[in-house]
Structure formats: C-alpha cells, structure tokens
Amino acid sequence: MGISDRTRWASRAQFFCSGFVFATWGVHIPTVKAHYAVDEAALGLAMLAAGAGALLGLTQASRWIGRHGARRAAGFCGAIYALLLAGLLAMPAYAALLGLLAVFGIVTSVFDVSINTEAAQLELRNGKPLMSGMHGMFSLGGMVGAVTGSAALAAGLDPQRHLIGVAAAMALTIALSARWMLPREATAFATSSGNGFRLPRSTLALLGLLAALGLIAEGAIYDWSVLYLQQELGSPQQQAALAYASFSAAMALARFGGDAMRARFAPAVLLRGSALLAAASMTVVLVTDMPWLALIGFAGVGVGFANVVPILFAASARVPGVEPARGIAAVSAAAYLGFMAGPPVIGFLAQVSSLTHALYLVVAFAAALAASARYSDP
Template sequence: MRWASRTQFFASGFIFATWGVHIPTVKAHYGVTEAELGLAMLAAGFGALLGLTQASRWIGRHGARGAAGLSGTVYALLLAGLVAMPGYAALLTLLAAFGVVTSVFDVAINTEAAELELRNGQPLMSGMHGMFSLGGMAGAVTGSAALAAGLAPSSHLLVVAIVMACAIPLSAQWMLPRDATAFAAAGDGFRLPRGALVILGVLAALGLIAEGAIYDWSVLYLKQELGSPQQQAALAYASFSAAMAAARFSGDAMRARFEPAVLLRGSAFLAAASMTLVLLTDAPWQALVGLAGVGVGFANVVPILFAASARVPGVEPARGIAAVSAAAYLGFMAGPPVIGFLAEISSLTAALYLVVVFAVALAASARWAGPT
C-alpha cells in the first residue's frame, strides 16, 4: 500500500514537471505575455479552488483510492491538450479543468498518506513528498532530453499523458479500501482552517507559493533572463526537484532529530540565501546550484507543518492535515499567477524576489511549528 501511494506522488510530480518544462512552449505557441500567462495559471488556480470545495465530499463518497484513480487519470490526459487548443480562451478553459482535477488528486493522495502515517505510527509524509519531487526531477530530465532530441512538444505531452493515464489507475488498485480513508472527509464540504490551524495554513501557503513559483517560472527564468537554450533551462526544474527529493527522503530522520521550529527556521534561511544567489548571478550553472539549495530549503516545510497540524489539541489529526493542506494548496496555485503579474509590471527577476521574502517570513514565524 505504501508503494501504491508513492507511485501516485511520483506520477503527480512527473505530470506537474512536464507542464513546468513546457511553460515556455505554451507561452510561445499562443503568443502570450507574462501577464496573460499568469492569467492562464490563475485559471488553473480558480479551478483548483472549485475542486477543493468538493474534494472532501468526493473522497468521503468514493474513498481516496477512487478519487485518486479518476482525478489522476483525467489530470494526465489533460496534459496532452496544452498545445492543442485552438486559442488562448480554450487554453484558459483547459487549465481551469486541469486545476480542478489536480486539487482533487492532491487532496486524495495526501489523505491516503496521512492515514498510512497514522496507521504505522512513524513519519512517512516527507518520504511521500520526496516521491513527488523525484517524479518532478524525472519529468524535467525526460522533458529536457525530449527537447534536446528534437521531439515535438505535442508528441512529448501525448506520450507522457498516455503513460501516466495508465500508471495512475493501475497503482490506485493497491491503495487503501474506500472505508479506510472516507472518514477523513465523509459528508463534509470545504472547511477553512480555524484557530491554530489558520496560522499553520498561512505558513504552509507561504511555503507553497514560493515552491510553486520555482516550479512554474524557473525554466522561463533561465531561458528568458539568463539566455539559456530551453533544453538547458529545463534543468532548472530538475535541479530544484532532485535536491528537494534528496532532502525529503532524509527529512523523516531530520524531523526525528531536530525540533520542528529549529528545522523550519534553518531550512527557510537556506532557501532565502540560495534564491538570492539565483537572482544575483548571471551564470546559468550558478543558478542551477542555487536552485538546488532552494529545493533543500523548501523540502521539509510542508511535512513539518502537516505534522504540527496533526498535533493541534482538540482536532482529529487527519482533519488538521486536511485543513492545512487545503490552505497550502491554495497558496501553491496562487503563487505562479502572482509572479506573472509582478513580472509584467517590473521584470521576472524582480518578481521572483517574492520567494526570498516569503522564505524570510517563514524563518521569522518558525516558532509556530511547535516543539517535538
């Protein structure tokens, strides 16, 4: 069952990385500006918000296994349409649908991971999110290789869509049965976090706004701001994801050794310093090194905060994680369009300094992660 869940996280990261690699492709294909590209990402964000209002109800009805299998398959198939739409308006519609299924899939697999962690009585969440990052690295490297080999973007997207649309429902068959995960959301609509969960949700949102900005804009940053060819620029995503995966796979041991506030503060300062290096250098290879540092810094932010949400007094652990996950996911979807609009009125380099600001804010607020 753990490997079924790990496969889902890997597939989610692979699909998301494939989208990230082809953001410059989408920009060029539809002839849009940074602001229009940001609006397209915002359409995905609104779709995600709609999905979040229904995700817990659907998971309650069908279980994480059923919800992940269906939403993940649709998520994969929509990837093939990214450069096949007849125009910009159609792209907005596709990305809105993309956001709906992405959010449902994300909540479903995190609900499954939370239940597995509770059943096993040991940290598992960092490792699960490590599989997302590993999938992101694999997707970015594969995308870079496909571009270097001259494979048409539409062909690459179609191949990835077909493979992932087969892998997701197949692996979902080995996830926990419906009744095991339905309790976490059964009969509930979307619930905003309350009390201490509000603070944890805001911190998780800050972390994922910054993380989402790297996922969606780092490739374009290397290509547009540093003049890298796209196949080299695609390595920005790979560098970030590979370092994040490595840090997440060691994250459960780190969480057992250090107090959450100490680990969160050190991680956030590392992310801020590394992102500053990325934005100050003119050398692509130094930017890739810096992005790896950003990946290490942000790697365990979400696992730390999810674990803290499971310890809030008077709140069932799975419900605490679900509430903070929802707030974090909203941040993840909101970050890229915010960066796009700031880039339009200033520059992409200036806009990405928001990542530094949010990392410093996380470090300053680390005490809210609580003691071990």
C-alpha cells in the same frame, strides 16, 4: 493496524506521477507561451485559471473524498489530470486553453488532497514518519519529468508527441496504482465534512497560512524557473529545463532524508534553518548572471523548501481536539491555494517590472517562514 508494502508503494507511485505531470507542464511553459504567442501577463492569467479551478475543486474535495474515499478520488482525478497534458498545445485558441487549465486545476486539487490524506493515514498506521518520503517521491517525479522533458527537447522530439506520451503513461500508472491504496473506509471519514470545504480556524489556520507561504514560493519555482533561466539568463530551453530538474532533485534528496531529520530536530528548528537556506539560495539565483551558479542556487532552494510541507502537515496531525487526518486535509487544502496562487502572482509582477524582481517574492516568503517557525509545533 499495519500497512502492506504494496499499499505504501501505491501511494509513492501516486506522488511520483503527480510530480512527473507537474514537471512536464513546467518544462513546456515556454512552449505554451510561444505556441499561443502570449506575454507574461497572459501566461499568468492562464495559471490563474488553473488556480480558480483548484479553488472550485477544493470546495468539493472533502465531500467527494468523504463519499468515495481517497482511492477512488485519486484514481479518477489523477488520470484526468495526466490526460489533460495532451491538450496543452491542442487548443484552438488561448481562450480554450484557459478552460482546459481551469479543469486541470479542479482535478489537480482533488488529486493532491486525496493522496495527502492517504499519506496521512499511512503515517498514522505506520507509527513513524512517512510524509517526507512521500513528498520526496513527488520531487523525484519532478526531477525525472524535467530531465525527460529536457532530453526530449534536446533530441528535437515534437512537443505534442512528448505531451501525449507522458499523458498516457502517467494516467495508466495512476489508475493501476490506485487499486492498491487503502480501502474507502480508511479515508472517507477523514475528510467527510457534511457541507464541503471549510476554511481552517485558529491553530489550523496558522499552519495553513505557513504552508501556503511555503507552497506559494515552491509553486513559483516550479512554474517560472525554466522561463527565468531562458529569458533572464539567456539559456537555451533544453538547458533551462535543468533549473526545474536541479530544484526537484535536491528537494527529493532532502525529503528522502527528511523523516530522519524530523525525528532528530524540533520542528521549529528544522523549519527555521530550512527557510533561511531557501532565502539565501534564492538570493544567489537572482543576483548571479551565470547559469551554472543559478542551477546550484535552485538546488539550494529545493533543499530549503523540501521539508516545509511535511513539517507543517505533521504538525496539523497533532493539533489538540482535531482528528489527525482531518487536520492534515484542512491544512493541505489551504496550502494548495498558495501553491496555485503563487505562479499567477509572479506572472503579473513580472509583467509590471521583470521576472527577476518578481521572484524576490520567493525570498520574502522564505524569510517570513523563518520568522514564524516557532508556530510549527502546536
């Protein structure tokens, strides 16, 4: 069954908005840190609150999407996800911020599983790779969001006004584009599991673990790269925001070419080369004291991690005996746990030692992915 261009672009818009919202949060992490006068450990706890919320959301994501379909779940949860940005600097105290971020995590996890399930169905109906391009839109949104945030900071725009503007624009775009996603019947069966979330087993569990490793590292860059450039290398915040932009721009370009790469190279070969590039580039970031070289290094990390998730999600759709979209939903859920777990782990390690030392975890996980690449083709 074919799919219309309007449906494909609706899905691309959802991924773009997801990246834009996440980038805006990433750019303003130093703002949040200063506003609530907290240290790295408290900031890590705030990220852990979002992770705990995401875990709660994942326990119900399959049931909700199975009942209502990806379109309704994405439109509703995505709009709330965007609107919560407006509250980041409006909470009366740090404790209230933790509550907001817990809700942020719940809706973000359901939104992400929804749009990945939608993308899985589109790829299956299209008959050729689409997943890398969809994730490329997430990275493009991240790049645009980071550049926009950097420009807003450089122009002296009040951070709260910036957050409100982004929240309103992204919520409206998500809600409108959801109208042209696939109908409920196309995705409800894909994640319907009866009793909600179940941990993936055997081959799916391994693929989920690999995806979690990749997204722990990717999430660490999203949440800590701006603070790293500002705090460890002494860059002003508007320049430090370019770390996120550099990473996201390189990742977007690599993902837009990723479907062609996936068609040309075996999954294990592409995953191994990508992970080694990420490990080498992150090492450059951490050993240099020159911000411009660190920005180049972050771009290399972006290229390296760009196709990890598309490779592993595509592999989960080929597991024998597993309905393809159900496999992708299970692996995306496991991977998302990694995505949410990475930033708070980095925060706690940074408090114990330093942010530089903590970010060597990204190098370690990239190396582990390279060593395990042979398992990416079931």
